[in-house]
Amino acid sequence: MLVMKGILPEKGLKLSFEPFELQLKHVFTLAGSSRSTTPVMLTRIEFGGFCGYGEASMPPYLGESHKTAAKYLSALKLEQFSDPFRMDEILDYVDNIAPGNTAAKAAIDIALHDLTGKILNKPWHKIWGFSPEKAPDTSYTIGIDMPETVRQKVKEASGYKILKVKLGSRNDIEMIETVRSVTNVQICVDVNQGWTDRKKALDMIFWLKEKGVVFVEQPMPRENFDDIAWLTQHSPLPVIADEAIQRLADVQKITGMYSGINIKLMKCTGMREAHKIITLAQAANLKVMIGCMTETSCAVSAAAQLSPKANWADLDGNLLISNDPFLGVKIIEGKITLTNEPGIGIQLAVNNYPAT
Ligand code: MG
Numbered sequence: 001m002l003v004m005k006g007i008l009p010e011k012g013l014k015l016s017f018e019p020f021e022l023q024l025k026h027v028f029t030l031a032g033s034s035r036s037t038t039p040v041m042l043t044r045i046e047f048g049g050f051c052g053y054g055e056a057s058m059p060p061y062l063g064e065s066h067k068t069a070a071k072y073l074s075a076l077k078l079e080q081f082s083d084p085f086r087m088d089e090i091l092d093y094v095d096n097i098a099p100g101n102t103a104a105k106a107a108i109d110i111a112l113h114d115l116t117g118k119i120l121n122k123p124w125h126k127i128w129g130f131s132p133e134k135a136p137d138t139s140y141t142i143g144i145d146m147p148e149t150v151r152q153k154v155k156e157a158s159g160y161k162i163l164k165v166k167l168g169s170r171n172d173i174e175m176i177e178t179v180r181s182v183t184n185v186q187i188c189v190d191v192n193q194g195w196t197d198r199k200k201a202l203d204m205i206f207w208l209k210e211k212g213v214v215f216v217e218q219p220m221p222r223e224n225f226d227d228i229a230w231l232t233q234h235s236p237l238p239v240i241a242d243e244a245i246q247r248l249a250d251v252q253k254i255t256g257m258y259s260g261i262n263i264k265l266m267k268c269t270g271m272r273e274a275h276k277i278i279t280l281a282q283a284a285n286l287k288v289m290i291g292c293m294t295e296t297s298c299a300v301s302a303a304a305q306l307s308p309k310a311n312w313a314d315l316d317g318n319l320l321i322s323n324d325p326f327l328g329v330k331i332i333e334g335k336i337t338l339t340n341e342p343g344i345g346i347q348l349a350v351n352n353y354p355a356t
Pocket of ligand 1: 190192217218242243262
């Protein structure tokens with residue numbers, strides 16, 4: 001940074017962060033794990049009387065934690081930046097200071113977008129020039145469970161026009177039959193890499209199509225490249241990559257192997273890179289889903305700003321928790337409804353936001 005002699009730079013960006021534990025409304029089970037809380041790190045970037053909010057959501061299986069996020073965030077010296085609109089410069093610094101830490105990096109990216117949007121007094125979907133009415137319906141996730149619980153959850157989800165059913169355990173057929181005994185809405189399925197035999201997987205996908213399923217997410221382990229390419233080639237439904245794709249550079253690797261990708265801010269370091277991934281994926285003729293972890297209305301509202309560009313959205317992470325510290329994007333009759341609230345479109349829920 002060039003500072004002329006005798007002229008003091010403007011005061012720089014001020015970062016603060018706070019660990020927080022999300023309480024899940026239901027124990028959440030997917031192929032391989034089960035849990036009832038999710039650790040998140042809440043971030044704030046202050047500048048010129050404005051405050052932007054961000055979040056890192058860190059489901060344990062992804063390898064980040066309160067400890068790793070605190071270590072990473074403590075190493076950042078954002079006070080060296082005195083212009084929050086130099087986002088490329090700031091976020092390149094944030095990305096290059098350490099490898100990995102994608103959720104912690106997203107917590108900075110989201111807070112910076114919230115901050116700059118607030119200074120401009122515009123929401124990001126508007127800054128990007130998107131049409132908010134093009135935002136899709138969001139799916140609502142039904143985790144692997146006993147039939148009685150599944151029936152109950154599907155009834156609770158009656159306002160949603162598409163359900164995401166988790167498969168990949170021994171009771172896949174029972175899960176779908178149970179959901180179908182309660183509702184006729186569209187279903188998509190997420191196998192979380194749970195199937196290992198490609199021929200059985202293909203038979204299952206044909207059966208799922210008859211049951212009104214519209215796409216299949218990560219049916220097989222991400223390293224089974226040949227099996228997945230074969231499956232996508234023969235599948236009557238789109239096959240979407242989730243665990244197989246993380247960042248921008250991965251898009252090229254999976255082109256031709258999958259029909260589409262599930263983009264999540266916590267995987268790809270935030271809104272800036274997610275926007276680039278969408279552009280690249282659509283140029284490569286891949287379908288785009290914008291997804292999330294279990295996270296607060298902060299990160300979900302940030303992802304929702306990108307949703308008008310997506311074919312599908314799976315932005316229900318905030319709906320699965322009972323202590324959301326933010327108010328943000330609204331789901332009205334199952335559809336993501338963006339507002340003119342500036343930045344990422346959130347406010348504090350004062351009863352849940354931790355005292356600072
Ligand atoms: Mg998934």
